[in-house]
Amino acid sequence: MTWLDLIAVPLLAKICLVSMFPLSAYDKIVHWGEAMDQAKSGPLPFPALLLILGIAVEAITPALIVIGLWDRAAACVLAGFCVITALMYHQFWKFPRFWSRNGQxxxxxxxxxxxxxxxxxxxxxxxxxxxxxxxxxxxxxLSNGPTSAPSILDRR
Known part of the structure; x- marks a missing residue:
């Protein structure tokens, strides 16, 4: 395998996967008031502390993932952050007509x-x-990935 296979493409994939998080952390710092309002709108206590922890997670874990230092642990933490954020702050089912074009x-x-x-x-x-x-x-x-079960296409 070449440097393209081992370094360039996996690195680019990781950068694409996590690039929004540091920008989100920066946005929370610059627009602290709006970020605090959103943190207060959720069901979790201590919104200021949670906001600071969220900024830290969004700023630190992407760097660890990209450079490959504790990347699995960092990815677990960031995945947990995404699950908590989705379940606590994006409860679409609480809004009437959430699927409609003008639904809240x-x-x-x-x-x-x-x-x-x-x-x-x-x-x-x-x-x-x-x-x-x-x-x-x-x-x-059209072939399967390296960890997939073999398919008809792979046997050709």
Missing amino acids: GRTHLWDFFKNFGLVGGLLLVVIGGSYAPVLQVVAHP
């Missing part, structure tokens, strides 16, 4: 599912596994 909870619906999409990506960092060589993926784009 529509934004919460999509934020809820985006958080769980991020959880899935972060869990892939946790479980690790081997990376498929980029050229192999390009040559066989």
Whole structure:
């Protein structure tokens, strides 16, 4: 395998996966009042402490994931953060007509599912596994990943 397979593509994937979190931490600092209002709107106690912890998680764990230092632990913490945020602060089901175009909870619906999409990506960092060589993926784009069960396409 080449540096492209072992370093460049996995690094780019991790950067893409976590790039929004440091920006979110910065936004919470710059717009502290709005962030505090959102933290107070949830059911959890100690909103100021939670906001500070959230900023720390969003600022530190992405760096650890990208540089590969305690990346599995950092991905677990960040995945937990995403689950808690989704369940406590994006309760779309509490809004009437959340699915309709003008429904109040529509934004919460999509934020809820985006958080769980991020959880899935972060869990892939946790479980690790081997990376498929980029050229192999390009040559066989419909084949299964390295940890999947073999399919009919893989037998060809």
